[in-house]
Amino acid sequence: MKPIRLLGLSILSGALLAYSWPAIGFSYLIFFAWIPLLLIAETFLISRKSYTSLKVYGYAYLSFLIWNVGATWWVVNASFEGALMAFLANSALMAGVFTLVFNMRKRFQVNRSIWLLLPFWLGAEYLHHDWDLSWPWLTLGNVFAGDIQLIQWYEFTGTGGGSLWVLTINILLLQLYRQWTQNQAIKQSIRSIALVLMIPALVSLTMYFTWEAKGKTIQVAVVQPNVDPYNMKFNQSTLGTQLDQILRLGASVSDASTAWLIGPETALARSIDESQLEESQRIQKIREFQSKYPKMNVLIGAETHKVYNPGDKVSSTARTSPDGEIRYDVYNTALHFQSPMEIYHKSKLVPGVEQMPFPWLFKYIEDFAIDLGGSSGTLGKQDERTVFKAKDGLSNLAPAICYESVFGDFMTSYVRNGADFIAIITNDGWWGNTPGHKQHLMYASLRAIENRRDIARSANTGISCFVNQRGEILQAQPYWQEGAIRGNVHLNSGKTLFTITGDLIGKASVLLALIIWIWGAQKRFRKKKIA
Numbered sequence: 001m002k003p004i005r006l007l008g009l010s011i012l013s014g015a016l017l018a019y020s021w022p023a024i025g026f027s028y029l030i031f032f033a034w035i036p037l038l039l040i041a042e043t044f045l046i047s048r049k050s051y052t053s054l055k056v057y058g059y060a061y062l063s064f065l066i067w068n069v070g071a072t073w074w075v076v077n078a079s080f081e082g083a084l085m086a087f088l089a090n091s092a093l094m095a096g097v098f099t100l101v102f103n104m105r106k107r108f109q110v111n112r113s114i115w116l117l118l119p120f121w122l123g124a125e126y127l128h129h130d131w132d133l134s135w136p137w138l139t140l141g142n143v144f145a146g147d148i149q150l151i152q153w154y155e156f157t158g159t160g161g162g163s164l165w166v167l168t169i170n171i172l173l174l175q176l177y178r179q180w181t182q183n184q185a186i187k188q189s190i191r192s193i194a195l196v197l198m199i200p201a202l203v204s205l206t207m208y209f210t211w212e213a214k215g216k217t218i219q220v221a222v223v224q225p226n227v228d229p230y231n232m233k234f235n236q237s238t239l240g241t242q243l244d245q246i247l248r249l250g251a252s253v254s255d256a257s258t259a260w261l262i263g264p265e266t267a268l269a270r271s272i273d274e275s276q277l278e279e280s281q282r283i284q285k286i287r288e289f290q291s292k293y294p295k296m297n298v299l300i301g302a303e304t305h306k307v308y309n310p311g312d313k314v315s316s317t318a319r320t321s322p323d324g325e326i327r328y329d330v331y332n333t334a335l336h337f338q339s340p341m342e343i344y345h346k347s348k349l350v351p352g353v354e355q356m357p358f359p360w361l362f363k364y365i366e367d368f369a370i371d372l373g374g375s376s377g378t379l380g381k382q383d384e385r386t387v388f389k390a391k392d393g394l395s396n397l398a399p400a401i402c403y404e405s406v407f408g409d410f411m412t413s414y415v416r417n418g419a420d421f422i423a424i425i426t427n428d429g430w431w432g433n434t435p436g437h438k439q440h441l442m443y444a445s446l447r448a449i450e451n452r453r454d455i456a457r458s459a460n461t462g463i464s465c466f467v468n469q470r471g472e473i474l475q476a477q478p479y480w481q482e483g484a485i486r487g488n489v490h491l492n493s494g495k496t497l498f499t500i501t502g503d504l505i506g507k508a509s510v511l512l513a514l515i516i517w518i519w520g521a522q523k524r525f526r527k528k529k530i531a
Contacts, residue, residue, distance in 0.1 A: 001043050006059060009036035014063040018070025021138075022146045022442045023435035030143045031197075034170035035177070037063050038114065041102050042174075056102045061095040068094075072137060074434035082352050090135050097124040107520045111178075114171055119512040122163055126506025129407055132357035134348070136406055137439070140166045145442035148471035152207035153200055154449045155496040158408045160505035168196055211470050213454075215420065215492040218259040218395050220456045223249040224464035225264065226482040229429040233460070234269045243268070243282050245482070246300075247289050253486040259395060260297045260489075261290075264460040265402050265427040268302035271330060275307065277341050290337055297390045298337040299399060301425045305330045306380070317380045329380030334399035334425060336388040344386040346379070346401040348410055354379045385413040395420060395491050398453075402426040406443050408450050409503040415451045416499060420491040422447065422455045429461035433479055437463065445471035450498045454489045 001009075016033035019025035040059050044052075068087045075083035101120045105113035121140075129136045136142075141162025144151045151162060176189040225245050227233045233242070250261045272280050290298050308314050308327045318327045332354060336342035349355035356378045388397045398414030398421070405411065405424045414422065424444055428437035441463045448455050448467045455467040462479035466487045477483040 001040075006040055006043065007062075009040050010059040010062045011066060013037035014066025015070065017063070017067035020143055021071035021435075021439070022143065023438035024071055027143050027147050030140070030166050031169045032173065034167065035174050037098070038117075038170065038174050041098075041105070042114075042178075044102070045105060053099050053103055057095050057099040060098040061091055064094040064098075065091040067091075068138065072436070074431045074436035077432045077434065077436075078353075078430040085352065086135065089133065090138070093124075093128070093133075097121060104516065104520050107523050111175075114174070116516060117171065118164065118167055119509040119516060121167060122160060122506060122509035123511075123513040125163055126160065126409075126503055126510055129409060129503075129506075132355065133351050134407075135351065139163060142439075142443060142446065145439070145446055148445050148449065149208045150201050150204050151446075152204040152211070152449060152470070154446060155452055155498055157505055158450050158498045158503050159446060160503050160509075164505055165196075165200060169193065172196060208470060213469055213490045213492075214452065214494060215490040217488040217490055219255075219257050219486060220260045220262065220421075220466075220489045221250060221253040221258050221484065221486045222262045222456050222458045222464050222466070223253075223264070224459060224462055224477050224481075224483045224485075225249060225267070226461050226480060227429075229427055229460065233266070233427075236270060239268075239270055239282065243285060247285070249482065249484040250289070253484040254293055254296065256294060258293055258296050258486070259390060259392075260299060260397065260423075260456070261293075262423050262425065262456050262458045263298075263300035264458045264464075265301035265425045266303050266332065267300045267425075267460070268335070271303040271305045273307065274304050274331075274343065277304075277335075283335075283341075286337060295392060297388070297397075298335075299388065299397065299423055299425070300335055300337075301401065301427075302333045302335050303330070304333040304335075304343070315380055317378050331380050332401055334388075334401055336397075336399070338388070338391060342386070342388055344388070344399045344401075345382045346404065347381040347383070347385075348404040348407055349379055349381060350403050385410075385417050387414060387417045387419045389418075398422040400424045400447075402428075405447055406440070408446060408498075409506070411447050412451060412499045412502055415453060415495065419453065420493050421489050422451070422453045424455055424457045425459075426457070427460040428463075429480075437461075437479065441465070441473065441476075445473065450496065452492055452494065452496050452499075454492070456487075456489055 013033060013036040016029050020027050020029035020033055037060060041056060044056055065087060068091050075086060097120055101117050104116050125139050128134060139159050141159025144162055154161060172193045176186055179186050179189055223246055227242055232238050246263050246267055254261060268282055277283050286298055290296050306329050314327050315329055318329050320327055332346035334344040351357050388399055396418045398419035400411060400422055428440055431437055444455050444457055444467050448469055449471040452469045454469055457465050463476050465476040466474040468474060475485045475487055477485060
């Protein structure tokens with residue numbers, strides 16, 4: 001192919017990937033999106049005289065950069081510099097994985113080696129969920145977040161199954177195209193594609209239309225205060241009026257049977273010392289409100305900090321006061337108004353905002369972390385997933401904070417620890433009225449299906465809602481409007497296969513990719529030795 005055609009294929013692949021993403025375009029385009037990029041790799045593999053890894057990397061980088069920018073351009077509303085770094089770095093990682101597969105394919109038969117893409121890409125997606133630069137927003141299986149009728153089987157596989165489905169169909173369609181252009185028989189390939197495409201869809205549709213909600217119900221109230229995160233939320237002079245607004249909204253949808261009142265992430269802005277929580281006037285005001293409702297548990301987000309006393313073991317994320325006298329940690333926290341207060345610290349932190357990647361390397365440039373008005377720089381976190389038990393003992397809540405809800409494997413830990421429903425508290429106003437907050441909302445449907453748990457979602461600026469065990473979004477509140485809702489939430493104590501095992505596809509892919517890489521390295525070594 002001429003370079004101009006290769007360039008066109010690269011651009012086409014990136015555009016199809018971007019336009020298939022939730023709240024952007026049509027998800028079904030994902031089944032064709034990889035084909036142009038795979039054709040580029042095929043061209044270089046067949047024409048061995050002209051192939052170079054650098055060329056493949058360049059074309060792949062362009063495709064993935066278009067995908068990243070096209071699907072997540074809204075990040076620029078929070079920080080142009082941060083968004084630019086995210087686009088460039090994530091595209092580089094994706095292109096690196098694709099080029100690694102290309103290099104591995106040179107050591108195997110071209111026609112069959114295309115399947116090497118599966119373990120290497122799926123393994124990379126799995127690893128990308130759990131390191132300092134984690135950004136699983138573009139995990140391929142997320143693409144169907146708005147098509148819940150097709151992915152009810154995620155309760156067995158999680159989004160890794162969706163990624164496998166997407167790549168398999170793309171590869172089969174490419175092979176069909178290759179056979180057609182070479183005048184080979186295509187009936188068997190068409191049958192294979194039909195089976196791989198239709199069987200998961202039909203299974204899912206059957207599950208969707210026959211699903212019955214499991215568990216008894218409780219009444220849950222959710223508030224959406226709609227406080228501007230840039231101009232008001234972290235303004236010291238408005239903290240009291242913000243809390244009054246939350247309590248007013250809570251009172252409008254609460255009664256004697258309300259089991260939980262849920263407020264958004266960092267609703268209690270400006271950090272509160274965890275050793276003096278009960279002395280805070282805002283905490284006391286919430287306690288007074290709660291006392292009016294005999295069954296009510298209150299879950300609300302807050303900024304908190306912990307000061308280390310002399311002799312205490314200090315964490316690696318601890319900060320030092322300007323005078324050098326005090327060591328302390330800052331947290332993005334969920335508070336459960338029990339007696340005593342129960343605390344959960346957000347543990348999946350946003351790179352570049354709440355966590356400086358690789359602190360051993362970048363510790364001294366932490367002051368350049370993206371400042372979104374509240375706690376920035378590296379925050380403290382905890383290792384275990386805390387589950388909040390209601391004071392009557394009848395319900396167990398998973399307090400997922402914002403970014404945590406994007407991590408499927410991570411969220412199963414809450415459910416394994418006994419959570420029978422999930423609360424997501426978030427503040428999506430950083431991105432404005434863009435696809436960003438809509439995509440984040442849709443990803444909640446994935447977590448509901450994977451674990452078969454109802455979700456109560458409180459978002460500062462929207463979209464607050466309930467999500468049932470089939471992933472359906474209920475009572476969605478308009479974006480950038482204050483509101484409050486009340487609904488019945490099912491308490492399911494059962495566990496899905498995905499809840500029990502986690503991302504088995506991802507784990508197996510990492511292992512298989514490692515084995516193939518070692519095998520390929522041995523083949524290359526033997527070839528050089530013979531030569």
